Amino acid sequence: MLKVENISFSYTKTPVLKAISFEAKEGENLAIIGESGSGKSTLLNLLYGEFDVNEGSIFWKDTEILGPKYNLVVGYEFMKYVSQEFNLMPFITVAENIGKHLSNFFPEEKKARTAELLEVVELTEFANVKVKTLSGGQKQRVALARALAKEPEIILLDEPFSHIDNFQKQSLRRSVFKYLKNKNITCIVATHDREDVLGFADCMIVLNNNSIAVNDHPEVLYQNPKTPLIASFFGEFNVIKNKIIYAHQVKLTEKSNLKATVIQSYFKGHYFLIEANLEAEKVFFQHHSILEKNQTIYLKITA
Numbered sequence: 001m002l003k004v005e006n007i008s009f010s011y012t013k014t015p016v017l018k019a020i021s022f023e024a025k026e027g028e029n030l031a032i033i034g035e036s037g038s039g040k041s042t043l044l045n046l047l048y049g050e051f052d053v054n055e056g057s058i059f060w061k062d063t064e065i066l067g068p069k070y071n072l073v074v075g076y077e078f079m080k081y082v083s084q085e086f087n088l089m090p091f092i093t094v095a096e097n098i099g100k101h102l103s104n105f106f107p108e109e110k111k112a113r114t115a116e117l118l119e120v121v122e123l124t125e126f127a128n129v130k131v132k133t134l135s136g137g138q139k140q141r142v143a144l145a146r147a148l149a150k151e152p153e154i155i156l157l158d159e160p161f162s163h164i165d166n167f168q169k170q171s172l173r174r175s176v177f178k179y180l181k182n183k184n185i186t187c188i189v190a191t192h193d194r195e196d197v198l199g200f201a202d203c204m205i206v207l208n209n210n211s212i213a214v215n216d217h218p219e220v221l222y223q224n225p226k227t228p229l230i231a232s233f234f235g236e237f238n239v240i241k242n243k244i245i246y247a248h249q250v251k252l253t254e255k256s257n258l259k260a261t262v263i264q265s266y267f268k269g270h271y272f273l274i275e276a277n278l279e280a281e282k283v284f285f286q287h288h289s290i291l292e293k294n295q296t297i298y299l300k301i302t303a
């Protein structure tokens with residue numbers, strides 16, 4: 001189990017993280033979300049032992065994760081970190097990068113393991129291509145595979161699919177997270193993307209104001225978002241009569257006490273997002289067709 005107890009950290013005088021505590025069980029997928037600058041990457045760096053905490057402690061099982069003050073070499077065998085900088089070796093091939101830390105004593109096993117990982121990150125046809133010629137997204141996938149090569153007990157992922165195009169993202173995400181679950185590898189993933197969380201994360205931490213605002217199952221947070229920050233992670237929402245209401249929970253109706261005027265319709269694929277004025281407040285809702293500008297409408301809340 002990963003046990004983070006009451007850690008605090010600052011780069012300068014201003015604290016970045018204050019009194020952070022949480023746990024992650026073996027094989028669990030824990031997502032860390034929060035606005036840009038909220039400290040997600042800093043937290044991952046602390047978990048990895050890249051920096052020394054000012055206060056508190058971090059344990060993986062019985063090993064305390066210590067920073068550079070106590071360790072000549074940063075990092076631990078059982079933990080891998082895929083940061084935003086991939087730190088790959090540009091002049092050797094994709095397969096060589098992945099196999100770099102695998103033993104040469106067992107060439108057949110090394111070959112099979114490399115092939116397995118190439119499949120997980122959907123890069124099989126790039127096995128013999130030099131890394132320097134790859135795109136950003138392809139490099140990100142090599143970095144993921146390399147981190148998995150020696151099968152860590154815990155992996156830290158910072159925006160793991162940020163460079164990957166939408167076309168590949170969905171299947172790659174399923175492939176990587178399924179692999180981690182099957183191997184019972186604990187995964188801590190920092191992300192902006194709700195698609196990295198929904199359907200994959202067992203728990204979700206929201207960082208805000210240097211602290212953990214909430215730590216719960218994504219379903220629980222989705223069903224009952226306590227703050228606009230949490231709701232905004234899941235999608236378009238409104239605050240109507242002091243309640244957070246998602247855009248899909250607002251519907252058109254014949255007559256109601258929620259009288260609004262249409263401002264704009266945005267094509268969103270299988271629906272239109274309608275922007276309207278409701279008692280001088282903006283309201284957003286989903287509708288199957290475009291609505292005429294300035295049209296008077298009545299709304300109901302279906303939540």
Ligand SMILES: Nc1ncnc2c1ncn2[C@@H]1O[C@H](COP(=O)(O)OP(=O)(O)OP(=O)(O)O)[C@@H](O)[C@H]1O
Pocket residue numbers: 011012016034035036037038039040041042043
């Ligand atoms: N090396 C550093 N030295 C000083 N301050 C830093 C350093 N790295 C980050 N910070 C500051 O710490 C805060 C948290 O940064 P961090 O990168 O952890 O946030 P984040 O949530 O990962 O952001 P993003 O989502 O944009 O990647 C920010 O205010 C940032 O300016």
